[in-house]
Amino acid sequence: MHRHGRLSRKRRAHPRPTSEDVDRQVAVRLEREAILRQEDGPDVSFILSESALRRSIGDAATMRSQLLHLAEVGKQSNVALQVFPFDAQTYETASFNFIILRFGDDAASDVIYVETFTDADYLDRPDAVRAYTRLWDRLRAAALGPVESRKLILRMADDRKR
Incomplete structure (x- = not known):
């Protein structure tokens, strides 16, 4: 009789985060966002690839909400947000x-x-x-300028309504 050994579990380089890890990451991100919104917050510039904005994480409503939030953040006087378009x-x-x-x-x-x-x-x-x-x-x-970038982000958010 041939006896098989136990199957080994496949190991991942990065195991799925625990709920505590996720909570900690969210808290850190919210703290960073609060710093950006302060009256004397740091000046920051971002260039986001259009591909990153079009990649779906979650459902259409979640993506739309994220894009609208990004467009709102881009309106802050200390934030310069640009999109690096596919056709750059x-x-x-x-x-x-x-x-x-x-x-x-x-x-x-x-x-x-x-x-x-x-x-x-x-x-x-x-x-x-x-x-x-x-x-x-x-x-x-x-990259697109900040105004053009915001318009593109808003168009992308509008496309998620359908």
């Missing part, structure tokens, strides 16, 4: 996820924060900071 006329792509952290007016103290699938890195070498700053400038120039 550039050789650059919007597939790089990075954040330029600037402390005060001195660009010499800039730090680049880059997230990967399993980790994150902080880059402060001058050559890396210059490369990412140039990439940011090219992406920003190729």
